[in-house]
Amino acid sequence: STQNKFFFFMILLLAAMNGMVYSNSLYWLYFFWEVTTLCCYELIRHDGTDEAKKNSVLALWMGLVGGVGFVGAMFLGYNQVHSIALTDLMAVPEAMGLAFALMALAAFTKAAQFPWQGWLLGAMVAPTPVSALLHSSTMVNAGIYMLLRIAPAIQGTNLSYIIALGGALTFAMTAFLAIRQTVSKKILAYSTIGNLGLIVLCIGINTALSYTAAVALLTFHSVAKGLLFMSAGVVENKIGSRNVEDWEGLMDKLPLTTTVMIAGMVSMFLPPFGMLLSKWVAVDAVASSPLYIGLPLVLLVILGSAATTFYYAKWIGYMTVMPLGLEKKKDEELEGPYKLSMIGLLALNVVISVGVAFVINKLVIPAISSAYPIVVSTTGLTVDLGFTSFPVLALWGGIVAVFLIGSRLAGSKGGKVAAPYLGGSNVPGDYTKYRSTAGGEFDLSVSGIFLNASLDEASLEKIALYIGVLISVALILVEVI
Structure with missing residues (x-):
């Protein structure tokens, strides 16, 4: 079969x-x-x-x-x-x-x-389990693994710098391309490619600090992205659409799945999750590079990071907004295997983020100690990065307090869903229509911000492809010439 x-x-x-x-x-x-x-x-x-x-x-x-x-x-x-x-x-x-x-x-x-x-x-x-496993923590990471294996042998070479440039280009370009997407799996695909690009960038910089960031990013990204792919597949199965514009009011329709997915998104770029620590180290590693190498890479990282925050925040907004005409809230019916896989991945994400010091000591440091000096240390649950520290318990306490206080304030305000104001031109009794020129009735259409006028996807992708081809050719030519 x-x-x-x-x-x-x-x-x-x-x-x-x-x-x-x-x-x-x-x-x-x-x-x-x-x-x-x-x-x-x-x-x-x-x-x-x-x-x-x-x-x-x-x-x-x-x-x-x-x-x-x-x-x-x-x-x-x-x-x-x-x-x-x-x-x-x-x-x-x-x-x-x-x-x-x-x-x-x-x-x-x-x-x-x-x-x-x-x-x-x-x-x-491919089916959701394929995306959740192959394209978050296994198949794509084979390439990362090979670069990690050969990195100590190419330290300080032009080849290493070209690898870093290729990763930086991929990270920045995919972040902007993701903004233009409406299909959930395609957004996650671009996000995956971009984060892999950030790891490749760290490997290419090829210092002890950047190598540490690469191994940490590899670990935390695999878990977080597996959770996101799995959750997106569950949503698609339940509502029959991958289009994120159809996900409005999802918090009311699928509260458990939506909460898990938002937690997965937040873990990609906000404290106190391990991805933030890893990106923190990565940014410092890029900034510490020699000026002629570091400046263009820093600019690409800044652009990519800003765009990443934008498309995730926009996506979270779709799921939490309360559209008009939403059906009465029902209890979410979620099969056991779905619950087990999503909650299990979320729990793992939280555990390794709380125990980030354990991950550093047992996974990251052993991976780098044979070829690079150790530049990070831990004291209890706090990670000391040399230039600063990452107080895990304090950050977790802060984020939990913000969540509880915010939930309390939101609940106390109350409120109701009201029809949109259309300059007095609403059709009485029907909030989905409005009157325009000559009294004609038109359907109300609302869309998200995809920067269609500002970002030409085809042109942007073509530019990235051409530069990518040049970088791939340069990988070989730099050692032939």
Whole structure:
């Protein structure tokens, strides 16, 4: 059955990801890399629609381009170092620059960095569990993992700076492209690509502080984005629409799901969640870079961060607004597996954010200690970043107090939903119509802010694609010339 096939490729993908993590030989890395590509192809085309088949082929050929990069790296390693063990190649970085460049290109394809972002956008036609797992914490992170593996060997090189530039471009451009979207999964897809770009930027800066930020971002982003993809899928299943303009009044229709999803969005950019700490460290790492490197990167990070806050805040507004004509509130009927998956992911997100010091000590520091000096420390639940500290308990206390006080004030004000004021031209008894020139009646139409006049999506994406192609070519040329 298709269900058995679906679970087979899901489990096979997880097995391949574990195989990648434990592999040192480029041969086995390449093998598991291609297995993930095959699984991605099968999972995207699961529904069997023409769109699913088209997008699965796109994911397949882009993944195979990355595989060619691996083959080239193996060829160079065997002929120049007589070994395809990654540790042996990293021991002689001056001879392996082109091999590392090819591996970086492979990583760009898997991590959906410009100009390779198309496969991840197309992958959103896959079932919700595929989006929640593959495109938040496994498949796309294979590219990030490869860059983290080779980063110590390319520290201080032009290749490393080009990697950082590619990540910064992706982070900024996808944030503005996300503003223009009305489809929930596409917004999350651009958000995923953008946050991966921020991680790539940190890896490319290649200092102890930026590497710390990259590992922390990888950890916290995976959990938060998995929660958002899962929640978005539940909403789509319940109301039958991915269009966020149809999500008005969702807090009244699906209070539990909406609350969980808003918590997931808030965890992406506000205190006291771990993503804020990670981005805090990332911004400091970028700002600490040499001026000729840091200035353009800082500008791109500022633009991307502002746009990210804008599209998430706008989305939260849709779900919490109370539109006219909303049906009487009913108890939300949510199946057990939905509750378990969403509340479980939310609980994990909260636990690792409260215990961010534990995450730093047990995950981040062990990952960087073999190649970089330790630049962060912990005291109890507080994280000391050198330039400042992150008082976890105080921040959690503050956010809980704000929530409780705000809820109390909102509840005490009361109020009612009133018809919109249309300059005296409302049609009596029908708030959805108004009178205009010559007394004609017209339907009232309300839309969100998508900056359609200011942001030309096609032009913006074309510019990003052209620059992305140049960066991908530069990855190779910088080691050839």
